Amino acid sequence: MSATWHSLATVLVCTRCERQLPLEGAHNLCACGAPLSTAYDLEGAARELGPETFVGRAADLWRYRELLPVQRPEACITLGEGMTPLLPLPRLGGRLGDGRLLLKDESLNPTNSFKARGMAVAVSRAVELGLRHLALPSAGNAGTALAAYAARAGVRASVFMPDDTPRLFVDECRALGAEVELVPGLITDCARRVAEGKATRGWFDVSTLKEPYRLEGKKTLGYELAEQLGWQLPDVIVYPTGGGTGLVGMWKAFAELEALGWVGARRPRMVCVQADGCAPIVRAFHAGAERAEPWQDARTFALGLRVPAAVGDFLMLRALRQSGGTAVAVSEAEIEAAGRELALAEGIFASPEGAATWAATRRLRASGELCGEETVVLFNTGGWYKYADGWRAALGL
Secondary structure: OOOOOOOOOEEEEEEEOOOOOOOOOOOOOOOOOEEEEEEEEEHHHHHHOOOHOOOOOOHHHHHHHHHHHOOOOOHHHOOOOOOOOOOEEEHHOOOOOOOEEEEEEHHHHHHHHHHHHHHHHHHHHHOOOOOOOOEEEEOOOHHHHHHHHHHHHOOOEEEEEEOOOOOOHHHHHOOOOOEEEEOOOOHHHHHHHHHHHHHOOOOOOOOOOOHEEEEEEEHHHHHHHHOOOOOOOOEEEEEEOOOOOHHHHHHHHHHHHHHOOOOOHHHHEEEEEEEOOHHHHHHHHHHHOOOOOOOOOOOOOOOHHHHOOOHHHHHHHHHHHHHOOOEEEEEHHHHHHHHHHHHHHHHOOEEHHHHHHHHHHHHHHHHHHOOOOHHHHHHHOOOOOOHHHHHHHHHHH
């Protein structure tokens, strides 16, 4: 890493009560129970940085290092994450009208998913703060990412997964040296095990939005999207939403980019996509609620969407409403059909969560909520192969 590395992070700020906490020390949630977010000297950054700053830098998320929280280059734990391709979907786009349909393919990250972004920054910051044992609940991809980055950093990882998690996720975590415990129930049951063990096992909880720094890694989705579009933002972003860190992170990135003067005030309409077997954010959005009630009997083979309750629910709902966006729940049959279409029309075999975004896009275009002349970006958050058994059954392979 460059000897000129420096971060413009200044303080942690509560996303609800706005209490400020120092960057020093290991923090989970604010005392009020809300997630913490990293603030930066954006006025200084606007004087020091410009879009041209990144020309010639490595094609990874650390190209935005001044706007990330890691303070020292030697603390950076990387496997080459970020700067994933933004692919045109000409055949599927032609079915929507005259606009541009694009897909940000996060499956090309290390460990085959977008979780690498958040974990790279969270583990780097944990190492910088002297933490040696990290733990989280996971439906699959977050666990494999933590296992990989913990191995890279030489620290311990404990991963708690629902006992019906596909075997490939479990095997990958164990192969990378993580301690894996399979828990009867859902990811919320796994989260209780992590919380119970904090006092007795001494690990640090890196659950979604329960520490500040996975959010900073995920916000680079927004920075990359703007850079790849020539420092413009799309009209619509269609995003598969479980814990919601990516959606919240992009919304944060767009505010920072405006403060830096690199984009204007116009924001993309943010679309949250969930499965109709687990759609707490969709239900809360359409009910006009500020928080989402936990979803009972959550079911979907898009495991990243099987999140019955999210600590960042109010942040997701805020972003959807401020953007003029919406929330859509799609069926298992729609996800399956969309996955088949993406594969046959565009050569992209997506994760079920990624396929869900195309299913939602078709629905929104049919209802007139998407116009044919807009630039629409879908997110494929992971690859297909760890879901091979589910896809085999769904597609009759």
